[in-house]
Amino acid sequence: MLTITNLTANAGGKPILKGISLTVNAGEVHAIMGPNGSGKSTLAQVIAGHPGYEVTGGSVTYEGQDLLELEAEVRAQQGIFLAFQYPVEIPGVSNAYFLRAAYNEVRKAHGEDEVDPLEFLDIMAKKLKVVEMDEAMLQRSVNAGFSGGEKKRNEILQMAVLEPKLAVLDETDSGLDIDALRIVAEGVNKLKRPDNATIVVTHYQRLLNYIVPDFVHVLAQGRIVRSGGKELALELEERGYDWLLEPAGASA
Amino acid sequence: MTAHSNYRELFEAATHGVAKDWLPSLKIAAIEQFEAIGFPTTRDEDWHFTSVTPIAERIFRPVRSSGTSLTSDDVARFTYGQEAWHLLVFVNGRYEPSLSSFAELDAEAQVMTFSEALKEAPELLAERLGTLAPSTQAFTALNTAFMADGVVIRVPKDVVIETPIHILHLTDAHANGASLHPRTLMIAERGARMVLVETFATVGGGAYFTNHVAEVVVGAQARVDHYKVQREGGEAFHVGTTQATQERDSIYHAFSFATGAQLSRTNVYSRLLGENAEVRLNGLYALEEAQHGDHQTYVEHIAPACSSREVYKGILDGTSHGVFNGKVFVHPEAQQTDGKQTNKALLLSEGARVDTKPQLEIFADDVKCTHGATVGRLDEMAQFYMKSRGIGADRTRALLTYAFAAEVLELIELEPLKAALEGLLFERFIPPETA
Numbered sequence: 199m200l201t202i203t204n205l206t207a208n209a210g211g212k213p214i215l216k217g218i219s220l221t222v223n224a225g226e227v228h229a230i231m232g233p234n235g236s237g238k239s240t241l242a243q244v245i246a247g248h249p250g251y252e253v254t255g256g257s258v259t260y261e262g263q264d265l266l267e268l269e270a271e272v273r274a275q276q277g278i279f280l281a282f283q284y285p286v287e288i289p290g291v292s293n294a295y296f297l298r299a300a301y302n303e304v305r306k307a308h309g310e311d312e313v314d315p316l317e318f319l320d321i322m323a324k325k326l327k328v329v330e331m332d333e334a335m336l337q338r339s340v341n342a343g344f345s346g347g348e349k350k351r352n353e354i355l356q357m358a359v360l361e362p363k364l365a366v367l368d369e370t371d372s373g374l375d376i377d378a379l380r381i382v383a384e385g386v387n388k389l390k391r392p393d394n395a396t397i398v399v400t401h402y403q404r405l406l407n408y409i410v411p412d413f414v415h416v417l418a419q420g421r422i423v424r425s426g427g428k429e430l431a432l433e434l435e436e437r438g439y440d441w442l443l444e445p446a447g448a449s450a
Numbered sequence: 451m452t453a454h455s456n457y458r459e460l461f462e463a464a465t466h467g468v469a470k471d472w473l474p475s476l477k478i479a480a481i482e483q484f485e486a487i488g489f490p491t492t493r494d495e496d497w498h499f500t501s502v503t504p505i506a507e508r509i510f511r512p513v514r515s516s517g518t519s520l521t522s523d524d525v526a527r528f529t530y531g532q533e534a535w536h537l538l539v540f541v542n543g544r545y546e547p548s549l550s551s552f553a554e555l556d557a558e559a560q561v562m563t564f565s566e567a568l569k570e571a572p573e574l575l576a577e578r579l580g581t582l583a584p585s586t587q588a589f590t591a592l593n594t595a596f597m598a599d600g601v602v603i604r605v606p607k608d609v610v611i612e613t614p615i616h617i618l619h620l621t622d623a624h625a626n627g628a629s630l631h632p633r634t635l636m637i638a639e640r641g642a643r644m645v646l647v648e649t650f651a652t653v654g655g656g657a658y659f660t661n662h663v664a665e666v667v668v669g670a671q672a673r674v675d676h677y678k679v680q681r682e683g684g685e686a687f688h689v690g691t692t693q694a695t696q697e698r699d700s701i702y703h704a705f706s707f708a709t710g711a712q713l714s715r716t717n718v719y720s721r722l723l724g725e726n727a728e729v730r731l732n733g734l735y736a737l738e739e740a741q742h743g744d745h746q747t748y749v750e751h752i753a754p755a756c757s758s759r760e761v762y763k764g765i766l767d768g769t770s771h772g773v774f775n776g777k778v779f780v781h782p783e784a785q786q787t788d789g790k791q792t793n794k795a796l797l798l799s800e801g802a803r804v805d806t807k808p809q810l811e812i813f814a815d816d817v818k819c820t821h822g823a824t825v826g827r828l829d830e831m832a833q834f835y836m837k838s839r840g841i842g843a844d845r846t847r848a849l850l851t852y853a854f855a856a857e858v859l860e861l862i863e864l865e866p867l868k869a870a871l872e873g874l875l876f877e878r879f880i881p882p883e884t885a
């Protein structure tokens with residue numbers, strides 16, 4: 199589904215990703231772990247198509263196409279979804295309007311008819327249950343004044359509405375209490391299908407108790423320094439990251 | 451011959467015969483004052499960012515033709531779907547009874563055209579007209595000299611008029627090259643309440659010039675909600691001055707919505723004469739292409755313990771130029787003044803420009819006055835967030851622009867008007883869903 203080969207990228211003119219290779223197939227769950235500042239969000243944003251990150255080398259192929267050629271909105275219409283580490287507040291745009299606009303854009307891209315506000319309310323009633331959110335949130339502005347937990351749940355709600363093929367969850371667990379974490383993780387698990395894939399970015403093992411990964415990768419200093427099965431997450435939990443990091447100037 | 455001296459000739463022609471009974475001394479004084487001061491220039495502090503040369507260098511004549519080709523269908527486009535409202539329609543500055551609809555008002559309340567008022571309440575006109583809005587301002591002087599028709603509203607003590615009164619100023623093709631000087635005089639006596647909507651729009655009027663003046667007396671404990679919607683044609687010129695005075699415990703809410711005219715200037719002024727009065731001046735303007743739109747507010751805190759609240763927002767696209775100048779003057783006696791002003795502009799293009807100048811002049815010591823002005827562009831993070839959900843660039847831009855405006859539209863308490871203006875903005879900024 200997704201093949202990343204030797205990807206390098208800059209943020210603010212500085213090289214951040216220094217040669218990432220990663221293959222994700224339908225039905226798989228990949229976890230990307232690593233210390234703060236290692237480039238996890240940068241990778242997630244590059245996949246989503248943030249214009250502020252400059253790809254300097256390598257390639258990303260998604261469903262047989264050159265992903266880097268596509269505008270962010272086209273990527274989304276074709277099934278890529280990023281749950282933001284820091285969801286953005288949009289005062290003045292209601293969640294209901296926002297969600298319906300996004301839903302209809304994706305439908306349009308698939309040659310399907312748009313749904314009207316009433317039909318959409320029916321659809322939303324089901325989706326809200328996935329994340330145990332109240333209907334009242336639909337009338338509120340997107341993320342405006344939401345608590346940290348509400349924002350993260352709203353990301354998963356959007357994911358439930360858009361039903362992506364490839365979901366990238368960037369630290370969706372951070373700042374969540376244990377109940378919210380369970381709701382979010384169960385939401386993600388309910389959306390799991392054999393034909394979609396998930397990349398879970400986190401720096402705690404905690405979330406992986408709920409969303410069990412097939413593969414775990416450690417991203418450090420812009421490179422994947424170790425890949426393994428779900429047991430790698432437990433090892434990291436015990437030993438931390440230091441044993442995987444290159445001392446400055448030395449080579450492994 | 452200077453640009454403005456043409457107006458004397460026009461004045462002589464206009465007042466000859468027809469207007470003999472038209473408060474002649476007021477009008478003569480006004481044209482004399484206009485001749486003395488002339489059009490403002492950018493050297494005048496209040497006109498620093500707005501040149502009225504395009505108005506001054508043309509000669510706009512009074513409209514010649516009478517009668518109109520406009521139909522009730524034309525009118526219906528501008529009535530916000532509200533058939534129950536009292537509706538007074540003016541076409542090219544003249545009252546059109548056939549297009550107006552007027553339900554029974556409360557027994558003693560009066561709504562009259564100027565010609566009716568001259569017959570029915572001449573003392574009211576003589577006593578009030580021109581006392582609030584003095585001819586020391588050039589455009590007001592011009593209006594007073596040339597006003598030919600208008601509306602006089604008097605709501606007596608403790609009378610509440612629930613149904614909004616809508617004065618709709620329309621122009622048609624006959625207005626091309628003409629000047630219109632409509633006038634509004636509104637008096638809400640002690641404890642009275644009313645809602646007034648004034649709309650300026652066109653059905654193909656070309657390059658005409660509307661120069662409107664409204665005088666609003668808000669008596670003690672009275673409340674007036676005053677909405678102005680300026681949707682003049684793209685070639686038109688619009689200058690409008692609203693001058694209110696407020697007695698104690700009164701509330702005056704003026705909302706200005708402006709999207710029209712190639713060059714416009716909208717003044718909204720209130721003088722707080724009695725203690726504990728409250729004024730709210732809000733507005734939204736949206737300019738595109740080469741439009742120039744200037745808003746000036748002036749709140750004069752004369753009595754103690756009054757409050758003023760202002761929120762103005764502007765959306766500027768193309769090479770448009772917006773100006774906002776919000777003045778608050780606090781007299782030495784006006785202790786416990788509470789003033790707050792916010793002014794925000796959103797620039798959608800590289801070529802758009804806004805000049806904004808809050809001006810606080812405070813001569814009392816126990817006051818709370820704040821102002822904030824911001825000029826910004828669409829939030830990049832929000833744009834990417836929306837795109838990452840599949841929403842295209844144009845629609846993202848439109849939605850965020852609309853969202854910027856929505857906050858100030860929320861301040862409109864007249865629900866059908868709010869819905870209609872939201873609809874107008876939606877049409878303007880949001881491309882149709884089906885491509």
Ligand SMILES: Nc1ncnc2c1ncn2[C@@H]1O[C@H](COP(=O)(O)OP(=O)(O)O)[C@@H](O)[C@H]1O
Binds near residue numbers: 234250
């Ligand atoms: N827009 C940006 N401009 C400049 N530096 C950035 C930008 N985004 C990220 N960085 C830098 O890139 C590095 C990796 O950041 P990030 O991808 O957010 O790490 P992680 O998500 O792994 O914590 C950090 O040093 C961060 O400061």
Ligand SMILES: [Mg+2]
Binds near residue numbers: 283
């Ligand atoms: Mg991060």
